[in-house]
Amino acid sequence: MSETNPRLLFHKSSYSANSANxxxxxxxxxxxxxxDSKQPHHGHLLFATAxxxxxxxDVKAGSM
Structure with missing residues (x-):
């Protein structure tokens, strides 16, 4: 887990409405x-492009 970089521009889905989850x-x-949108100051997980x-x-295919 990494500390949140202030230069990263985070987005959440418009489908999430005003939910904090x-x-x-x-x-x-x-x-x-x-x-986590509830605790953005706790850092983030990094995933390689692949x-x-x-x-x-997998999500699009319904495998998850």
Whole structure:
């Protein structure tokens, strides 16, 4: 887990409405950073581009 970089631009899905039970994602130079929207100051997880693409592909395919 990494401390949150203030230069990362995190986004959460518009489908999450005003719910605080969400994750936020930011694009990085080498993949994606993911953090808890309730506690963004607790840092984030980093995923390499290939790992993030595999995760997104699995979600889209209904495998997750």
């Amino acid at each position: 969400c994750v936020e994602v930011a694009a990085t130079q080498n993949g994606a950073a993911v953090r 790992e993030w693409r595999a995760f997104i592909d």
